[in-house]
Amino acid sequence: MKLTSFVFSVLLTSFVNPAFADSSKIDAADTAWMITATALVLMMTLPGLALFYCGMVRKKNILATMAQSLAATSLVSVLWVALGYSLAFTGNGSLIGSLDRVFLNGMDLNSISPLAPNIPESLFMIYQMTFAVITVALVAGSVADRLRFSAFILFSVLWLFVVYVPLAHWIWGGGFLGTYGTVDFAGGLVVHISAGVSGLVAALVIGNRKGYGKENFGPHDLTLAVIGTGLLWVGWFGFNGGSALSAGPRAVMAIVATHLSACSAAFVWMMLEWWIRKKPSVLGIISGAVAGLGTITPASGYVMPAEALLIGVIAGAVCFWACTWLKTKCGYDDSLDVFGVHGIGGITGSLLVGIFAAGSLSITPELPQGVQGYLEGNTHQLVAQVYGVFVTMTWCGAMTFVLLKLVGLFVPLRVSAEDEQEGLDLSQHGEALH
Numbered sequence: 001m002k003l004t005s006f007v008f009s010v011l012l013t014s015f016v017n018p019a020f021a022d023s024s025k026i027d028a029a030d031t032a033w034m035i036t037a038t039a040l041v042l043m044m045t046l047p048g049l050a051l052f053y054c055g056m057v058r059k060k061n062i063l064a065t066m067a068q069s070l071a072a073t074s075l076v077s078v079l080w081v082a083l084g085y086s087l088a089f090t091g092n093g094s095l096i097g098s099l100d101r102v103f104l105n106g107m108d109l110n111s112i113s114p115l116a117p118n119i120p121e122s123l124f125m126i127y128q129m130t131f132a133v134i135t136v137a138l139v140a141g142s143v144a145d146r147l148r149f150s151a152f153i154l155f156s157v158l159w160l161f162v163v164y165v166p167l168a169h170w171i172w173g174g175g176f177l178g179t180y181g182t183v184d185f186a187g188g189l190v191v192h193i194s195a196g197v198s199g200l201v202a203a204l205v206i207g208n209r210k211g212y213g214k215e216n217f218g219p220h221d222l223t224l225a226v227i228g229t230g231l232l233w234v235g236w237f238g239f240n241g242g243s244a245l246s247a248g249p250r251a252v253m254a255i256v257a258t259h260l261s262a263c264s265a266a267f268v269w270m271m272l273e274w275w276i277r278k279k280p281s282v283l284g285i286i287s288g289a290v291a292g293l294g295t296i297t298p299a300s301g302y303v304m305p306a307e308a309l310l311i312g313v314i315a316g317a318v319c320f321w322a323c324t325w326l327k328t329k330c331g332y333d334d335s336l337d338v339f340g341v342h343g344i345g346g347i348t349g350s351l352l353v354g355i356f357a358a359g360s361l362s363i364t365p366e367l368p369q370g371v372q373g374y375l376e377g378n379t380h381q382l383v384a385q386v387y388g389v390f391v392t393m394t395w396c397g398a399m400t401f402v403l404l405k406l407v408g409l410f411v412p413l414r415v416s417a418e419d420e421q422e423g424l425d426l427s428q429h430g431e432a433l434h
Contacts (some may be wrong), residue, residue, distance in 0.1 A: 040238025045398035052228025060423025142199030182388030188298025196343015199243035265292025268316025354382030
């Protein structure tokens, strides 16, 4: 009886609850662009990230690696509709949102969010969903070849609500970081630092792969990784360009910045590898491109093309150092360099926003000078970025450690030594490539 009353009240509220704002403000062109951007970002996980990741693991773990992207897409999508979106993007709390949109309660054709008043709220909701999906999928790359699938599922549920949702609210949903002045145009903090730091903690907690440093852990099929890189690169235009939430000049500038940063980072990584290792590898070129894409993400809507090129140069050099010297020096086994590429790239890009942000790109009635960086005389922006990076790293690192220990109380985090030797395709899914 209580369940029936609850369902009835939800349905009744959905009919009588007014939209957050005037639905007449919905713009057809902006809506069309955001539908496209949503599809592009979803493509980044399936098949983009799935191919990128599975091309870099050994043959016996390809299907298991793909399964993580598939599971993240389906699981996170349902959880986002049920509770994640409401907690991240409704309400005025400084730490967490409200329950106004649980199971999309009250959302109809005419609903719009004050955070995106020119498109339907349902479109804003599903666009943000694609960001949550790829962030959860990214984390698993650090512990590829050894993470138990059941542990991944349980960890993903907890991590989404404990780490990702609060962080998205703090920066994008009206929380304390956004109020302080920290900016993140498309996910340097929310996506890349959170995934990179969490992945590093997971790699340290779960431990190195058996034979790491002695056996050959080279990619099985780099052609798959190159195809995945291409899909990620194109999808990133929706990732960064779509974060303008409208089909306007700022979206175009974000796409230009994204492409230029990826190109310059790929070239710098290639040249460094050519100089140090005497040959430029395909793996190095695609790693540099992804490093440039991740690093420009928080800055893409705030910097001019020349600065985007420079950010790409810095990304190629810094991420190359992190994936070679730092990783070797510290001895951690970040299987697919999630921390070295996404974590270090997200940190670098988030800090560079505080230096290079051009106010002319982000002028609004509420912010007539736009977001200005240190070079335009705004020291506070750099301080706000440092603060945001520190909070994000601390929260993600600490909570990921706690969640992994909690999950470990219920299921083993990693597969047995025998299963790891046999391969996760067979041991976790009962399938194998022939």
